[in-house]
Amino acid sequence: MMPPPPPPDDPPTAGDAPDAPLSVNPAPFGSARRGRRAEPMSQKIGPSHQALLERLRRQISAQQLTLEELARRTGFSKGRISVLLRGIEYYPSWELTYSLIHALGLPPWPLCRLWTSGAYEAAKTTTWINQRIHDVRPLGPEERPVEHRGFIQQMEHYYTAYARALLHIERPERIVGEAFDILWAGWNETAAGPNLPRHAWRLLRTRVLLRVKRHPDGRPDLRPAAFLTVAQSRIEDPVARFVEISEVADFFNAISHLPADQFDVVVLHYLCEFTPHQVQEATGLSPAYVHTLDHHARGALELLHHRPTARE
Numbered sequence: 001m002m003p004p005p006p007p008p009d010d011p012p013t014a015g016d017a018p019d020a021p022l023s024v025n026p027a028p029f030g031s032a033r034r035g036r037r038a039e040p041m042s043q044k045i046g047p048s049h050q051a052l053l054e055r056l057r058r059q060i061s062a063q064q065l066t067l068e069e070l071a072r073r074t075g076f077s078k079g080r081i082s083v084l085l086r087g088i089e090y091y092p093s094w095e096l097t098y099s100l101i102h103a104l105g106l107p108p109w110p111l112c113r114l115w116t117s118g119a120y121e122a123a124k125t126t127t128w129i130n131q132r133i134h135d136v137r138p139l140g141p142e143e144r145p146v147e148h149r150g151f152i153q154q155m156e157h158y159y160t161a162y163a164r165a166l167l168h169i170e171r172p173e174r175i176v177g178e179a180f181d182i183l184w185a186g187w188n189e190t191a192a193g194p195n196l197p198r199h200a201w202r203l204l205r206t207r208v209l210l211r212v213k214r215h216p217d218g219r220p221d222l223r224p225a226a227f228l229t230v231a232q233s234r235i236e237d238p239v240a241r242f243v244e245i246s247e248v249a250d251f252f253n254a255i256s257h258l259p260a261d262q263f264d265v266v267v268l269h270y271l272c273e274f275t276p277h278q279v280q281e282a283t284g285l286s287p288a289y290v291h292t293l294d295h296h297a298r299g300a301l302e303l304l305h306h307r308p309t310a311r312e
Contacts (some may be wrong), residue, residue, distance in 0.1 A: 014166060032204040044205075044286040046121025047210040048178060052097075053087055055185045059104045060085075073103035091122040096131040109142045110181030117178065145189060147185050147191060151200070154178075158282035159204045161272040162264075166212050175211065179204045198284030205264065215256070222252035254301050262297035 060070070067078040074081065076096055082110045084092040084100065094115055101111050112133070144202055156176060163172035183190055193199055213221040235298055255266055261283075268279045280290045 007074060016132065038085050039086050041085075045087040046112050046118055047207070049087060049091075049118030049121055051178070051182050051207075052111060052118055053085060055111065055114075055182065056100060056104065057085055058186070059106060063104065065104075070100065070103060074099040074101075091119055091124060093135070094129075095135050099137050106185055107187075109144075109145070110184040112139065113181050114178065114185075117174075144184060145187055148180075148187055151183075151196070152180055155197070155200065157284065158268070158272075158274065158278065161274070162204065162267060162282075163208050165267055165271045166208050166222065169303075175207050176204065179207045182207075195284050197281070201283045205260075219256040222256055223249040237263070251301075258297055258300060261289075262293050262300065263287065265293045266297050266301070 007233075025116040041057075043271060045053070047122050051293065067081055070081050071078045074096075076099060080096060081100065083089050084096055094112070097111075097115050098108060101108050116133075156216055159179065160172050167175065181198070182203060190196060209220060215221050255263060258266060264283055265279055268274045268282060269276065274282065276287065276290055276294065279285075280287050283290070285293070
């Protein structure tokens with residue numbers, strides 16, 4: 001069993017508090033005023049549908065609105081709104097969803113994309129989705145906040161590289177775009193927080209880990225990445241290639257044992273090949289803490305795997 005790492009040499013700054021081991025639940029960002037506890041959401045809905053409902057429920061809680069008030073504002077019954085917010089019985093129409101979004105004062109463009117992704121998760125056809133969207137008046141030009149656009153330009157390449165390294169898919173941009181849409185939907189609250197990059201990184205990690213393949217114990221399974229490395233693709237001898245893939249797969253398996261922040265640093269630094277400064281910029285962690293995490297991660301990997309951490 002791996003011993004716990006020693007505390008950092010320097011005191012952690014804002015945002016450096018360790019995360020739960022590879023959690024798929026982002027840490028709370030700011031405080032929301034709570035009214036009566038809402039009925040729980042269904043555990044059977046897809047990740048995009050869940051993200052949409054979480055944003056709606058958070059806004060309702062922040063504004064301390066009742067179902068009666070929401071019914072008055074939207075023109076839909078309390079029962080239909082309750083079913084929507086719990087994600088039960090059926091996938092909601094865009095007309096009902098948009099009416100609630102409008103009543104809450106949320107930006108419709110990012111939430112329409114989440115609704116669309118959630119509809120595909122619920123096995124709705126493209127025809128059904130397009131018809132439901134056309135039932136509602138056009139949303140007009142997309143008005144993304146200037147600061148949000150700048151944040152995307154700063155972070156998009158980091159997020160895309162991380163998502164591609166863990167998911168091994170050709171178009172990780174969809175998952176990254178989903179994270180940016182969730183940020184946009186709560187931008188006023190998010191941008192006012194103490195460490196926007198840190199909160200955004202936790203959110204991105206959540207969206208990726210919701211889709212990653214996992215071991216029975218819950219750890220992410222990174223072994224398929226061994227088949228995608230440049231090094232093994234250049235080996236012509238089948239036996240030598242098999243040995244290389246096996247060794248790299250063992251290394252990737254060892255990474256999944258690391259605590260969440262150490263895991264992120266290793267993936268970004270050694271798999272995505274970003275510099276320590278870039279890792280700090282992507283994750284919102286302080287330079288000193290990134291250095292400490294890297295040091296502890298390399299030591300832990302040597303104990304776990306008995307090989308250097310740098311990818312050869």
